[in-house]
Amino acid sequence: MHYLSAEGLTKSYGITPLFNNISFHINEGDKIALIARNGVGKSTLLKILTGNETCDEGKLWIHKDVTVALFEQDPHFEEEKTVLENVLHDAHPVIQVIREYEEAMETEDAYAITDALQKMDESNAWDFEAKIKQIFAKLNVSNFNQKVNSLSGGQRKRVALAKTLVDIGFEHKHTLLMMDEPTNHLDVEMIEWLEHYLNQEKVTLLLVTHDRYFLDAVCDEIWELERSQMYVYKGDYENYMEKKAARIESEQASIDKAKNEYRKELEWMRKQPKARTTKSKSRQDNFYEVEAKAKQKIVDNQLQLEAKMSRLGGKVVELKKIYKSYGEKNIIKGFDYTFSKGERIGVIGKNGMGKSTLLNIIQQIEPADTGKINIGETVVFGNFSQQGLEIKDNLRVIEYVKSFAESFPLAKGGSLSAAQFLELFLFPPEKQFTYLSSLSGGEKKRLQLLTILFRNPNFLILDEPTNDLDLPTLAVLENFLTDYQGCILIVSHDRYFMDRLVDHLFVFEGEGLIRDFPGNYTQYRIQQKIEEQNKKVTSPTKIEAPVQNDEESSTSKKKIGFKEKREFELLEKEISDLEIEKSKLENELCDSNISYETLSMHSKRIGEISSLLETKEMRWLELSESM
Structure with missing residues (x-):
């Protein structure tokens, strides 16, 4: 079944179009990932498809039987109502069916009861309660009677996601689900459950995400918005990267060819007498087409940068018998660790277990209840927190960066100006004079990250750095961190990001216990599954095995x-x-x-x-x- 068609869509804010004359189709069962840099129109395109915004030009057709559902980055609620009232709202089709059934049972009208029973069967209303409980439990939504206006940002996102999944899970009509960064504020277990849920449900999906493992698990097609155009790639993220590299190489060759032709045609144009009227009109028109193509620029978003960071001495950071609790809840219980030069550590665990607290204690932003923290004299922390930028509305991007430093020193000598450094982090010259208040959420995150790196720290602490960052920016950040010589401590739910960068993990296991696991996230999950499987196959009757020494164990x-x-x-x-x-x-x-x-x-x-x-x-x- 054909769900949606768009022809020649164009949308602009100011002079430069977000996208220009793009066309695409969505059919039933399609699962598509939409990727692009922040600020080039991903969210705007989703809003146009849902009717919340209009395009400047073009046609949009949606099948009359298709319901379009949008999960937004900033969800909208009835703020004075409770969580339960927002999720199980009166307009929900299954709630209406259940109420009709209850009313029919009260009337004892045989015809009404038969009709209500049929509707209950058709809408799978009998499974309604069990399915809702599963969604609430997996997304850790338990504050049912709390008013939405008192929830934190992460809680609001999870409630909005629960509401979206409940709505589409029991919708009779065909549904096109659009999701804008659904994995933000979810821990890894929630993300893995959501992958499984979306694969099990027969849903047609258009997804904006920066989580590459999630993208590969859920989607089989990638759309990319770049330079106002849309490019379509079948297959997974790795295939997209290969095909994109081949496309850019082909385009660059075409531009080089156009440049050669442009030089010849420019010489011809200059030789023509101004008064001559027999000049070939078609050749003149062709000249301007060649000129436009020859002056195209393909931006390479790969970052090759070696920072001249402050030297780390022999002593970095030592934590001795650290304890921290809030009331009766243990967050950290007797944690010991001595950091070494160049360590790359990931921090994982469920939300609310104390990951951010540990980062704050290490930087002495927050005190431990007991224990000692010794920090080396040469340590310079770079703290990327979840709080974001302190926005100064009257400052432009370039002015904000220069307030920290005029230039960025490089390891091999020389330096980069603030403007050059901004370009490396995907802020072109025209964007550098934008006011901070006009930046998108993702652009503000990118600027926050840039200003931290611009100060040349030698111990980076990154708390959820990937939230709201686009894939091109993530590639820039990963390339920088891969060659970074200082210590890195990362809290992130982005499994791809963690696998690429960390050597071992601090795993928050609950009750204040922190386990040091020697490996990346994927290796940890494999080990976790083996341990779970071993528990399943272990006999209830415990038989003591003969003790083997290490040599015998290795031999066997x-x-x-x-x-x-x-x-x-x-x-x-x-x-x-x-x-x-x-x-x-x-x-x-x-x-x-x-x-x-x-x-x-x-x-x-x-x-x-x-x-x-x-x-x-x-x-x-x-x-x-x-x-």
Whole structure:
């Protein structure tokens, strides 16, 4: 089924268009990621598609049976109503069906009861309560009777997400779901659950996200807004990067060719006498077309920058027996750690466990209850907090950066001016004279990050740096941090970002316990799944195994038998076959003509396959460690 078509959409604020003459289509079952730099029109395009804004030019067609739902970065609520009243609102179709059923039962009218029962079946209203409870539990929404106007920013986002999922989960009509950065303010477990939920639900999706693992797990097509145009890429993020690089290379070759032609045509134009009327009109028109193409610029968003940071001495930061609690809640319990030069540590754990508190204690912004914190004399902290910029409305971007320093010294000598540094962080010259108050949320985050790095810290503390940053800016930041020689401590729910940058993790496990895990996030999750699987297969009757010394244990681990080798080989084939079968069934589920019986059978089988895959993958990991 065809959901939506757009032809020749154009939208401008001022002289430069956000997008110009773009066309696209969305069909049922499509799952599309929309990416671009902050401030080039992603959110505006979503608002145009939902009818909340109008385009300057172009046509938009939406199928009459399609409902468009938008999850926004700044959700709108009835502020004086409670969380529950906002999520389970009177206009919700299933709530209306349930009320009709309750009224019919009170009247004891057989015809009304039969009609109400049929509506309950058609809308899956019997499962309504269970599904809502699951959504609330997974998104940690528990303050049902609290008024929305008293919620924190993160709580508001989770409530808005719960409301969106409840609305689309029980909507009779075809729904086009548009989501603008849904993973912001979610912890990793919530993000992984949301991935699973969106894959299980038969939903058509247009998604704006900076989370590359989430993008790959949910979407199979990428749209990019760049230089006022839209480019479409089929496949995952890695394929997008490869295809984009090839496109830019091709465009650059075309521009180089146009430059050569432009030089020849310019010489021809200059030689023509002004009074001559026989000059070729078509050649003149062609000249201006060639000139426009030759003067195009393709911005390379890759950052190659080595900072001349303050030298770190032998002593960095020492934490000794740190305790911190709020009332009866233990946040940190007897934590010891000595930081070394060049360490890259990720901090993970559920929201509210104290990750930001630890960062504040290290910087002595917040005191510990007991314990000692020793900071080396040469340590210069760079703190990227969640609070954001202190906005000064009367300052322009370039003026704000120069208030910290006029230039940025480089490791190999020389320096970059404030304007050059701004360009590296994707603020072109025309943007540098914009007032701070006019920047988008993502641009303010980028400027906050830039001003911290501009001061040359040697110990970076980054608290959720990826929230509201676009993918091009993330690439800039990752490239900078990859070559950064100082210490880095990162709190982030962006798994791709963490995997690329950190060497080990501080894992907040609850009750004030912090575990030091030697590896990145993906390695931690694999280890976590192995531990969970081992708990499942452990017999209730505990049998004490004979104690082995390290040498015997190592020897027995190496001596894997023929049976296990054969099992390992068969598992690889079985896992591959199951993944192919699952993919085939998921593709068949996208067919709008599929019967109810086939739909039920396929859904049940996909669940069985997912369970089998988890078991077999865990066994494969166990055997692989012994090979």
